[in-house]
Amino acid sequence: MKLLAINGSPRKRWNTATLLEKALEGAASRGAETELVHLYDIDFKGCVSCFACKTLGGASYGRCVVEDGLKRVLDEVTRVDAVLVGSPVYLGSVTGETQSFLERLIFPYLAYTDPPTTLFPKKIRTGFIYTLGAGEERVREGAMEANSTSHKFLLEVVFGSARALWCCDTWQFEDYSKVYAPRFDVAKKARRREEVFPEDCRRAFDLGAELVS
Numbered sequence: 236m237k238l239l240a241i242n243g244s245p246r247k248r249w250n251t252a253t254l255l256e257k258a259l260e261g262a263a264s265r266g267a268e269t270e271l272v273h274l275y276d277i278d279f280k281g282c283v284s285c286f287a288c289k290t291l292g293g294a295s296y297g298r299c300v301v302e303d304g305l306k307r308v309l310d311e312v313t314r315v316d317a318v319l320v321g322s323p324v325y326l327g328s329v330t331g332e333t334q335s336f337l338e339r340l341i342f343p344y345l346a347y348t349d350p351p352t353t354l355f356p357k358k359i360r361t362g363f364i365y366t367l368g369a370g371e372e373r374v375r376e377g378a379m380e381a382n383s384t385s386h387k388f389l390l391e392v393v394f395g396s397a398r399a400l401w402c403c404d405t406w407q408f409e410d411y412s413k414v415y416a417p418r419f420d421v422a423k424k425a426r427r428r429e430e431v432f433p434e435d436c437r438r439a440f441d442l443g444a445e446l447v448s
């Protein structure tokens with residue numbers, strides 16, 4: 236059993252990465268092998284629309300032919316038992332690198348049938364961890380809810396299952412006194428970090444354990 240986690244945040248030690256590490260601890264507690272990949276360490280681009288993955292009769296049908304830094308990660312996805320993607324919410328969506336990764340991860344396996352079907356050769360479990368500065372109530376109002384519904388639909392079609400975990404109202408800056416951000420109630424944020432973030436970490440641990448069970 237192996238769980239591959241993908242960090243779509245540029246920050247390697249902050250909210251998203253911490254939750255992914257907790258999920259990997261959960262998976263390891265069930266005896267699984269684990270790996271964490273930081274997307275911002277990899278030199279890659281999103282889909283270049285070459286359609287090699289859609290061209291019938293070719294050796295590349297159903298797989299991405301782009302030979303950049305992401306190739307090793309995409310190859311690894313075919314070998315593991317579970318994949319967990321983590322991304323901060325940026326401007327109501329996932330980070331640019333995460334979106335580029337999702338294009339390369341999902342599109343080659345998505346057959347243009349109606350309804351869409353998968354070319355991925357087996358079923359694996361997938362999960363998504365979203366972190367965001369806003370509170371829970373804003374998730375329902377914004378575009379992110381629709382984006383996450385779309386991720387869930389596509390991941391379920393291609394890989395067979397998809398779970399999601401939301402971590403809201405995150406601690407965003409090292410030192411709030413050094414940034415101009417009057418909308419934040421810093422004391423409330425600090426309390427949330429003390430009281431709720433540990434619970435988010437526990438939920439991430441459980442998600443990691445579940446993904447390999």
Ligand SMILES: Cc1cc2nc3c(=O)[nH]c(=O)nc-3n(C[C@H](O)[C@H](O)[C@H](O)COP(=O)(O)O)c2cc1C
Nearest residue numbers: 244249250251323324325326327366367368369405
């Ligand atoms: C460029 C940028 C855009 C952001 N946009 C949003 C947003 O639309 N909604 C939101 O709630 N938080 C937004 N945030 C806050 C992050 O989602 C939040 O701090 C997140 O937990 C950061 O993840 P990290 O600590 O793993 O880097 C934004 C942060 C940045 C840097």
